[in-house]
Amino acid sequence: MLNLKTAGILSIISITALLSFNLKEKPIEKNGISDTPEANYQANCSGCHGAKMNAFVDRKWKYGKTPEDLFKSIKNGYKEDGMPAFAETFKDEEIKELANYIIKGIENVDRYNENEKPKSDIFETEEGKIKLVKVFDKVKIPWGIAFLPNKKMLVTDKSGELYIVNDDKSSVEVENVPEVRFAGQGGLMDVILHPNFASNQIIYLSYSKPNPTDASLQTTAILKAKLEGNKLVDAKDIFIALPYSKTRHHYGSRMVFGKDGLLYFSVGERGNNQENPQDTNNALGKLHRITDNGEIPKDNPFYGKAKAQESIFSYGHRNQQGLVLNPFTNEIWSHEHGPRGGDEINIHKKGANYGWAVVSYGINYNGKIMTPFTQKEGITDPIHYWIPSIAPSGMAFVNSDIYKGWKGNLMVGSLRFQYLNRCVIKDGKVIKEELLFKNIGRLREVRMAPDGYIYIGVEGEGVYKLMPI
Structure with a gap:
């Protein structure tokens, strides 16, 4: 109206x-x-x-x-x-x-509607006061955060740098990081540790990979490497999403290890919503599942099917920039960007179709309806969606008692409205939301540290630790 x-x-x-x-x-x-x-x-x-x-x-x-x-x-x-x-x-x-x-x-x-930057680093929440403590400010666009066992952090900068951040806020840049296509939404993106990192020193990076034979093309790739001191060694791509594309957006690129020990990661549909997300013959617009070495699990839903991408775990996705293992149910949860409206939270099921762009709660950026359907038989519904789009990025479940009243909540960053969204979960549904740290900046990353504290990455600001006071 x-x-x-x-x-x-x-x-x-x-x-x-x-x-x-x-x-x-x-x-x-x-x-x-x-x-x-x-x-x-x-x-x-x-x-x-x-x-x-x-x-x-x-x-x-x-x-x-x-x-x-x-x-x-x-x-x-x-x-x-x-x-x-x-x-x-x-x-x-x-x-x-x-x-x-x-x-x-x-x-x-x-x-x-928030027009002014916060005037203090202390914020009132429904459950008490939180102080944001900046622990690293050298990074310009902190896309991914991973926690090393010696109280250090790995932080990616979208522009292509990977940092080791020490407990005293000092840092060193990691050498031998792969070349990235830093343009549009592409660059150096997520970073995670192998589940046995303490013994094998293996990490994984997701990034926008230039096509080595055609400079106009790029795609999402997953790289495995060993971290020795401040160098990456034995680095190799264990997954390259095909086909390469001229577009420079919708790379997806979040990663997480499941309870099954397998590596799950998202690949966006690269802006081709009419073909890629519903076509299981390509890798775009999908959630994938592989072994820690890049092999295909034989129980993947499309394993052995002619022409299908055997790494696919679920399909019909737009651009998932939040991916997490629910520590309470061991399910894989994600959120993904909708168009104008219709950002979603999904719980992943093997072989399921999540509908893009057959169904959507959003409309196109030019205002035209993309599809008249929000639900359809054979398509898995989101457990929650946002209108208007908040442009979600980063995702973490609170699994500690450090934050009063927050245990079991799902934390989601908002790029568009520049806040941290606290989602109260009950029976697999979002029953309440609280918007935290309004207008702090484009909130790109949210991670739970092994010590139970929440860390967030804010574009143009750096990395903050959330401290209850």
Whole structure:
């Protein structure tokens, strides 16, 4: 409803094309009318504006947002902007009630509006005060963090540097890091340790790899190497996502070892949403599973199938930049970027299709509907989604008692709105969210350290340790 022209939003929408919040396999053909403005909003408006009106955060209110403005917009519409008229759907009194309901609901989007940088390193939360202690500021874009057994950290900088950070905040740059394509969303990305790092000193890096024979192409690669002092030795790519692509975004690139001892990692669909994510013959738009040496487990869902990429564990993904082993259930959880709206949290099941771009809770960046479906038979639903998109990056479960009331919570960084999102989980669902450290900066990485403390990586700032006080 209202001003839908922002970025050309929904220019092709008509009344019959409006999505209801619970739209499944068939678009709603007739809008429902109820006795309450809330029910009318959910039936007729929530598909575009979010059940909690979250999508209004993207509006510029071209036609105003007073009760009178909203009444006019709802009743008469703005055909050229894709806003249908509801004069024949509702009586004037129902439109007034709906406008007042929206005015009240718009207050929900205020939580996304933060214009000033924090004035203190101490923040109030629902469960107490937290102090952010900066432990490393040399890194410009801290993409990945891993914790060494001697109280040191490995930190990747997207530009291509890998640092060993000491307990006293001093650092040394690691040598022999692979060449990366530092452009767009690509560069040096995630870093993790082998489960037996203490004895074998093996680490893994994910990065955007240039094609050695065509400088216009690049893709996601996983590198295995031994860390000797401040050098990488015996480095080799154990996975290269094919095909290479000219695009320089949607690399995915998070990694985690599962309880089964196998390496799981994400590869984005590289911007080709109509072909790659649903095609199991290529590696793009997938979650993969391999052994620590890069071999294919024989119980992978596509093992032995002609033409299929045997490393695929699940498919139908857009761009997963959060991946974690749930320490309480041993499931693999991820989050991924949606388009304009529809960022998701998923629990991964072997061989499952997660729907991109057959279904989505978001719309395209130009405002046009990508798909009329949010659910479809044979596609696994997300356990949670965000409208508007928060641009999630980094992900960690709180598994210690250091933070009062946070144990079992899921922490997610927001690049777009620049906060840490605390998700309260119950029975595999997000039942509550708290937005922490608002406007701190583009929050790229979230990790739990072995000592039970949470560390976050913030672009342009560095790495912080969360200290309860």
